[in-house]
Amino acid sequence: MRPVLFAIPVVLLLAAVSVFTGVGSLASSDDGRGWLLVVESRLPRTLALMLAGAGLAVSGTIMQMLARNRFVEPSTAGTAESAALGMLLAMLIAPNLPVAGKMAFAALTALAGTALFLQILRRVPLRSALMVPLIGLMLGGVVNAVTTFIAYRYDLMQSMGAWMSGDFSVVLRGRYELLWIGFALTLVAYATAARFTVIGMGEAIARNVGLDYDKVVTLGLAIVSMVTATVVATVGMIPFLGLVVPNIVSLILGDNLRRTLPVIAISGAGLVLACDIIGRIVIAPYEVPVGTVMGVIGSLVFLHLLLSRRSHAG
Amino acid sequence: MQADAKRISPSTVLFASAALALLSMIAFMTIGAKGSWSFILSFRGTKLIGMVLVAYAIAVSTVLFQTISGNRVLTPSIIGFDAMYTLLQTVMVFFLGAAGAASVNPQLQFVLETAVMVGLSLLLFRALFSGGSRSLHLLMLVGVILGGLFRSLSSFLQRVLDPNDFIVLQDRLFASFNSIDANLLGIAATATLAVTFVLWRLSPTFDVLSLGREAAIGLGVDHQRVVTLLLALIAVLVSVSTALVGPVTFFGLLVASLAWQLTPTASHRFVLPVAVCIAIATLVGGQVMLERLFSFNTALSIVIEFFGGLVFIFLLIRGSAR
Amino acid sequence: MIEIQEVTKSYGGTAVVDRVSLTLPSGGLTSIIGPNGAGKSTLLSIVSRLMPMDTGKVLVDGLDVSRAAGDVLARRLSIMRQDNHITARLSVRDLVAFGRYPYSKGRLTAADAEHIDRSIAYLGLEPYQNRFLDELSGGQRQRAFIAMVLCQDTDYMLFDEPLNNLDIKHAVETMKLLRRLADDFAKTVVVVLHDINFASAYSDRIVAMQGGRLAFEGPPQDMIVPSRLQAIFDVDCRVHAVGDTRLVNYFD
Incomplete structure (x- = not known):
């Protein structure tokens, strides 16, 4: 448990920095506006960052176990793109549905997209582990083209942009709470972590130890889809997070999820906090969305993982 | 070279695709044309020339890139070439500001960006292929992620930009065959012509290159030199198409796959022109159909991305990515 | 004539071809044999300028392969690779x-x-x-x-394991064909072979490599002897004379 003990204070520190970073000064006024700012905007933002980060990192880990491939995560398997398509469809079909309802719909499409991805993987004779993320990225591209097509026709490009690129500047109290659902699911994932570890060892081994393989895969898919959908619906996708964090944690601590999942969740929260802080100070008083910062950092780490390949991915 | 009687001859395919391309061009110029011919000629004509240039550049660069890399799934844009060009444009606006970038003569800017592009792509390619035995899937994935990195860097810089500058840039970067930058047509056409001339001189080696590096060297081709030269030319063509319409990831793949599939020979003498004709027919014909069917409000690039992405997945799954 | 002079090629510190000097006269069929990783294919690739060498020199009819124009060499020397x-x-x-x-x-x-x-x-x-x-x-x-x-x-024809993936009938046909190239067309044929008996039956000369170095060279009757084969392949074997051909039995 030692890595957790080390990670927690770091993340708390980052959280504190996150709360105190921003345009409005917290100390300037005596009439309690500073406090209001914290409760209404800063604290929700920091919480949203941590919830989304933890959720996506854990989702990435579960997907890597399900696909048995190190390079899979919600943004390299069509999951995030499918969720965005779902949001768009919900918006067109039932514009009056509350956000939670739209999100539920997005979770369904995310589930369908990810299941399709896993089906393709099962059908294709995989010559190389690298083909898996390649197929996922392209599947995401195709889904994305469909979404763009519809969004373009109905003038919803702006909403679509919001779902596809993580941006926490819009977070206020009352507009991020859906992410707690994601957090609840993260806890579920932790409770069932051992099963996902076994799934990661392959279907034969999983069945051999008496696991209901299909059931666990379905549970995993459900968790991943819901978490992704909550993130996409509230703040927008943060690419590569679910790839970078689990890979680094796995390099250091291995793959026993029972032990590593808390570290993964906390590190995920910490990384997103850090990216957000960077995005907020680089061009203050404007900000760079966290999705963009993570896109740069994440693809660099991904490239490093690919080219050094210590992760025995294939 | 003889072909079995039951097979369609390559010339037939070439003529058919050429006819299709010509037909779509005529349709583009005439359907729904109202008003004075001089206006139509200058308005639609400019657009048509732009589209034909883009089609040509993308088709030729993709086919040749696939020949060099010995792979029918890789394309310059899939491994991030056009994202690199976009990044270049952004960096330019970033350092000069929109006003500064606008004050630079667009032709000069194009030449500059193309030169940097050629240098960078040679570097990138050398770095990727110097490993020698690096697996193709690794290359593809690295390319895709690099493309993503370039895009993220672009949007990062774009965010850091003054919001006004950002709008200027965004306008330029969204792929649209409707907003071809007319200022660049002249220089783009010149560049394409120059490239074509050099390609013409090199053309006898294309078929030999498709046999692979060892076989080509065995047959006396200076592989290193020819491939480097071709890559530089490909970078120029990518610059041409990206400068004119912005990045389009899958169009090249779509066109090249169709050309390889439809032409009953692997000889570049047929495959290259067929690819160009298919590209023109798709681009120009597609534009005509969109203007009629969807009455103007859907970008052709989106439709092409959709089908191109499907083709890509299909190719991967069918396993021609060996 | 192919002159190989002090050719060395290393990968990451290990020499795959280690100071090999060898002269192959014009005409006839030469087999290159040796255990896996002996550097046979690498040497063939170097001679045919598919691969650059670190040090040394290869001359084909006096033409330096690392300097000569690609197409000039391509009219003089050809290579068939295994893959x-x-x-x-x-x-x-x-x-x-x-x-x-x-x-x-x-x-x-x-x-x-x-x-x-x-x-x-x-x-x-x-x-x-x-x-x-x-x-x-x-x-x-x-x-x-x-x-x-x-x-x-071309006058010189190099083949890198041409018998790979061939059944016995086609393997024999291929070797007979290479033999005819040397006999009827006066070509200089160099073949990398895995099967010692094929080398023994069809070669004029056998060159043995081991650990990147030239081990032995000579006509089949000098090369196909138990002591040398033991030294090259590290297996015990017996040699039987069947007609003019010496055949190796390494099965017991």
Whole structure:
């Protein structure tokens, strides 16, 4: 448990920095506006960052176990793109549905997209582990083209942009709470972590130890889809997070999820906090969305993982 | 070279695709044309020339890139070439500001960006292929992620930009065959012509290159030199198409796959022109159909991305990515 | 004459080819044998300038392979590699025609067509000449590649494990063909072989490599002796004379 003990204070520190970073000064006024700012905007933002980060990192880990491939995560398997398509469809079909309802719909499409991805993987004779993320990225591209097509026709490009690129500047109290659902699911994932570890060892081994393989895969898919959908619906996708964090944690601590999942969740929260802080100070008083910062950092780490390949991915 | 009687001859395919391309061009110029011919000629004509240039550049660069890399799934844009060009444009606006970038003569800017592009792509390619035995899937994935990195860097810089500058840039970067930058047509056409001339001189080696590096060297081709030269030319063509319409990831793949599939020979003498004709027919014909069917409000690039992405997945799954 | 002078090639600190000097006179069939990783294929690649060497020099008829113009060398020396994977969908005739590239640069003359016809006929490929390579069996494809090298019509012809993936019938046919190239057309043929008995039966000269270095060279009767084979391959074996040919039995 030692890595957790080390990670927690770091993340708390980052959280504190996150709360105190921003345009409005917290100390300037005596009439309690500073406090209001914290409760209404800063604290929700920091919480949203941590919830989304933890959720996506854990989702990435579960997907890597399900696909048995190190390079899979919600943004390299069509999951995030499918969720965005779902949001768009919900918006067109039932514009009056509350956000939670739209999100539920997005979770369904995310589930369908990810299941399709896993089906393709099962059908294709995989010559190389690298083909898996390649197929996922392209599947995401195709889904994305469909979404763009519809969004373009109905003038919803702006909403679509919001779902596809993580941006926490819009977070206020009352507009991020859906992410707690994601957090609840993260806890579920932790409770069932051992099963996902076994799934990661392959279907034969999983069945051999008496696991209901299909059931666990379905549970995993459900968790991943819901978490992704909550993130996409509230703040927008943060690419590569679910790839970078689990890979680094796995390099250091291995793959026993029972032990590593808390570290993964906390590190995920910490990384997103850090990216957000960077995005907020680089061009203050404007900000760079966290999705963009993570896109740069994440693809660099991904490239490093690919080219050094210590992760025995294939 | 003889072909079995039951097979369609390559010339037939070439003529058919050429006819299709010509037909779509005529349709583009005439359907729904109202008003004075001089206006139509200058308005639609400019657009048509732009589209034909883009089609040509993308088709030729993709086919040749696939020949060099010995792979029918890789394309310059899939491994991030056009994202690199976009990044270049952004960096330019970033350092000069929109006003500064606008004050630079667009032709000069194009030449500059193309030169940097050629240098960078040679570097990138050398770095990727110097490993020698690096697996193709690794290359593809690295390319895709690099493309993503370039895009993220672009949007990062774009965010850091003054919001006004950002709008200027965004306008330029969204792929649209409707907003071809007319200022660049002249220089783009010149560049394409120059490239074509050099390609013409090199053309006898294309078929030999498709046999692979060892076989080509065995047959006396200076592989290193020819491939480097071709890559530089490909970078120029990518610059041409990206400068004119912005990045389009899958169009090249779509066109090249169709050309390889439809032409009953692997000889570049047929495959290259067929690819160009298919590209023109798709681009120009597609534009005509969109203007009629969807009455103007859907970008052709989106439709092409959709089908191109499907083709890509299909190719991967069918396993021609060996 | 091929002169190999002090050629060295290393990968990451280990020499794959280690100061090899060897002279192969014109004419005849030379086999290169040796255990896996002995550097046979690497040496062949260096001689045919597919791979640069770290130090040393290779002269083909006095022509320095690392300096000579590619197409000049391509009219003098040809190589067939073991892995001939081609993405292009080519017909057999198309492939064979590439053998004429060093001469015609893609514009085939009537003389070229004659060469192509002859090579195809020589390998008995007429029935398949308009078939695509991916429609052929492994043996037919192998023959198509040999026909291409034949069509290149060079004085020196190098083959890197041409018997790979061939059944016995086709392996024997291929070796007989290489033999005829040396006997009837006065070509200088160099072959990397895995099977010692094939080397023994068809070679004029055998060159043995081991650990990147030249171990022994000589005519089959000097090379196919238990002591040398033991030193090269590290297996005990007996040698039997069957007619003029010495055959190795390493099965007990």
